[in-house]
Amino acid sequence: KKTAPLPDDIRAMKGGVPIVSLTAYTTPMAQLLDPHCDLVLVGDSVGMVLHGLPSTLGVTLGMMILHGQAVRRGLSRAMMVVDLPFGSYEESPAQAFRTAARVMAETGAGAVKLEGGRGMAETIAFLAARGVPVMAHVGLTPQSINTLGGYRVQGRGAAADAILADARAVAEAGAFAVVLEKVPARLADRITAEVAIPTIGIGASSGCDGQILVVDDMLGLFTAFRPKFAKRYATLGDDAEKAVEAYAAEVRARAFPAAEHVFGDDAPGATS
Ligand code: KIV
Ligand code: NA
Numbered sequence: 001k002k003t004a005p006l007p008d009d010i011r012a013m014k015g016g017v018p019i020v021s022l023t024a025y026t027t028p029m030a031q032l033l034d035p036h037c038d039l040v041l042v043g044d045s046v047g048m049v050l051h052g053l054p055s056t057l058g059v060t061l062g063m064m065i066l067h068g069q070a071v072r073r074g075l076s077r078a079m080m081v082v083d084l085p086f087g088s089y090e091e092s093p094a095q096a097f098r099t100a101a102r103v104m105a106e107t108g109a110g111a112v113k114l115e116g117g118r119g120m121a122e123t124i125a126f127l128a129a130r131g132v133p134v135m136a137h138v139g140l141t142p143q144s145i146n147t148l149g150g151y152r153v154q155g156r157g158a159a160a161d162a163i164l165a166d167a168r169a170v171a172e173a174g175a176f177a178v179v180l181e182k183v184p185a186r187l188a189d190r191i192t193a194e195v196a197i198p199t200i201g202i203g204a205s206s207g208c209d210g211q212i213l214v215v216d217d218m219l220g221l222f223t224a225f226r227p228k229f230a231k232r233y234a235t236l237g238d239d240a241e242k243a244v245e246a247y248a249a250e251v252r253a254r255a256f257p258a259a260e261h262v263f264g265d266d267a268p269g270a271t272s
Helices: 007-011 027-033 061-072 093-107 118-128 142-148 157-173 185-194 236-252
Strands: 019-023 039-042 079-083 111-115 134-139 177-181 199-202 210-213
Touching (some): 039 061, 039 210, 093 111, 093 118, 111 142, 118 134, 118 157, 157 177, 157 185
Parallel strands (some): 019 039, 019 210, 079 111, 134 177, 177 199, 199 210
């Protein structure tokens, strides 16, 4: 693709080749993901992954805008979606619109994501009717950790119907896609079959219309805890630790800097 996909292009990927998405929070990471991803999410996971917060509840709109601006500068072909942080949209559709409009104006995002199902359907419809494409997020919704009572799998047993109803409600309200987080695979497959918009799974099912992971999880950069669904495709955290250890040893041994890292008085190229 030469130009970034629009929300309708993502919607049209329902049932086709799975949608590839990852989170990003910085320009260089966005540049790395851009050729390979259909969609890049500036997730509020940034609070835990980059800022050391204990949950996503402390993430501010200012943080999302700053990281959204950084990611925007690194993308040329993937679509960017920015998470609305806790407290910035739940109060009313009008509050959600004000927040989303500011995120879109200040970051260049073509869409926002918010957490919630039936309870957010009215807000999603309000935004969609006013030029704000919305990606929804149901199942485990980390901003509701204090009412969910933990990061457990959602929708097991009799609770399955409630998650299905949430996914249906956001689709009918006009969301262009829905993230399904930490739900049983069989329920994810059922939702994927029964709702008209693409499902993007995280801890869900290979049968979803797309997948998303937190990029620092899949690169092995974030190691404070490790959800079962966070497959590690690299161990960059371990590599970084080894590199820092080697640097520290070389500095203490005066082995770094070596001759090739320092400048002579007057040799040609001494300024380079
Ligand atoms: O904030 C985030 O990274 C997310 C994804 C895991 C879906 O919401
Ligand atoms: Na999020």
